[in-house]
Amino acid sequence: MIALLRGTVRRHAPGLVTVDVGGVGYRVAVPLCVWDELKEGEERELTIESYVREDRFDLFGFTDAATQMLFREAIEMPGIGPKTALEICSVPRHVLAQAISAQDAKMLTAIKGVGKKTAEKLLVDLKSLMEKEPRIFHVAEGQRRSAHEFDEDAVAALHSLGYESSTIMQVLKSLPKDLATTEERVAAALRSL
Numbered sequence: 231m232i233a234l235l236r237g238t239v240r241r242h243a244p245g246l247v248t249v250d251v252g253g254v255g256y257r258v259a260v261p262l263c264v265w266d267e268l269k270e271g272e273e274r275e276l277t278i279e280s281y282v283r284e285d286r287f288d289l290f291g292f293t294d295a296a297t298q299m300l301f302r303e304a305i306e307m308p309g310i311g312p313k314t315a316l317e318i319c320s321v322p323r324h325v326l327a328q329a330i331s332a333q334d335a336k337m338l339t340a341i342k343g344v345g346k347k348t349a350e351k352l353l354v355d356l357k358s359l360m361e362k363e364p365r366i367f368h369v370a371e372g373q374r375r376s377a378h379e380f381d382e383d384a385v386a387a388l389h390s391l392g393y394e395s396s397t398i399m400q401v402l403k404s405l406p407k408d409l410a411t412t413e414e415r416v417a418a419a420l421r422s423l
Contacts, residue, residue: 235289239270240255264297276292279292279302297319304319323367334353384412388419
């Protein structure tokens with residue numbers, strides 16, 4: 231199996247890159263948070279999870295161990311395939327942690343590929359994972375959130391719903407500044423889209 235790729239990054243559609251390793255291009259699906267940090271033509275290293283089925287051989291890339299561990303655990307959960315696991319990894323971890331703590335299945339249904347029943351099962355599985363591997367969901371205590379960070383969360387949420395980065399950024403910039411929470415920003419953005 232392929233465990234690591236180091237080479238030149240070529241970005242494609244959101245969540246998809248090709249890593250050129252010595253003249254051989256490997257198509258790799260990545261969480262949107264990773265896709266946003268990768269720059270075209272940049273030399274990068276991605277740790278890889280290979281997913282093999284009868285008719286498919288897919289590669290999934292990560293830049294940090296916690297996101298890769300979340301992906302590994304997610305694809306083992308009932309009803310979660312690799313694409314949905316990747317969507318879960320695209321959600322900011324503190325947002326997942328908040329949904330788990332509040333037992334908010336509705337928030338999880340915003341993830342592409344997750345319906346109501348799957349969200350309820352996912353809450354149980356993610357809570358168990360949070361107890362077993364808290365570092366996956368670690369958010370520094372007392373961390374203050376700026377309006378800019380709320381925009382990042384809103385961008386991630388809207389990405390997971392299938393909207394393009396450029397469209398999202400235009401809509402978020404046009405929103406009133408008095409919207410204090412990510413939920414308010416996402417709701418207002420969805421009304422504008």
